[in-house]
Amino acid sequence: MSVSAKINNAVDMDDLDSALELAEAWVKNDQNEHKAWSKLSFVYEVHGNYTNAVCSIKKALSIKNDYPPYYFKLGYNEYKIGNYKExxxxxxxxxxxxxxxxxxxxxxxxxxxxxxCCLLSGDLEKASQALSEVPENTGTWLDGRYLAGDIKREIERRIKKAKPGVQI
Known part of the structure; x- marks a missing residue:
């Protein structure tokens, strides 16, 4: 069984301490393996240690910076600690x-x-632009499930509140 599979198994068994030990040992033994750093980030995330998860995924990105899931993971962990601009x-x-x-x-x-994130940081224009081509029933998970249509309606509500009488 691979180290990654052993870590996943430990997480599935709710043995987070063992998962962390395995992930830290993998990183220690192979400092240049982006998958090891990503897995360590995952274990920190499961532990709720989003700050360390950010540091670990940044290390993975320093090794492999062309992999979109790592950027999504970075965004997710930054979001979880309230760093909406990052x-x-x-x-x-x-x-x-x-x-x-x-x-x-x-x-x-x-x-x-x-x-x-743009909605939370007050950049309604950028938030609206990001969703311009996204179907309303498309969703993603952050601290809950968010549908594009729900966020679009929230943007519209906030714009109307800020500028009464404006047609959107």
Whole structure:
């Protein structure tokens, strides 16, 4: 069984201390393995230690910076600690990398996550732009499930509240 599979198994068994030990040992034994750093980030995330998860995924990105899921993971962990601008930047890079690689798997989820971060940081225009081509029933997970349509309606509500009488 691979180290990654052993870590997943420990997490599945709710043995987070063993998962952390295995992930830390993997990183220690192979400092240049981006998958090890990503797995360590995952274990920190499961532990609720989002700050360390951010540090670990940044290390994975320093080794392999063309992999969109790592940017999504970075954005997610930044979001979880309330760093909405940093999260938005990571989700934006995820969108760009996904587009360049013609990989649509994370494209709409990263647009929705970007819009949510922009909404939370008060950039309603950027939030609206991020969702311009996303179907309303498309969703992603952050601290709950968010549908593009729900975020679009929240943006509209906030714009109307800020500028009464404006048609959207």
């Amino acid at each position: 999260a938005a930047e990571a989700f934006s890079i995820c969108m760009t990398k996904s587009t360049l690689l013609n990989d649509g798997y994370l494209l709409n989820p990263s647009k929705i996550a970007l819009a949510k």
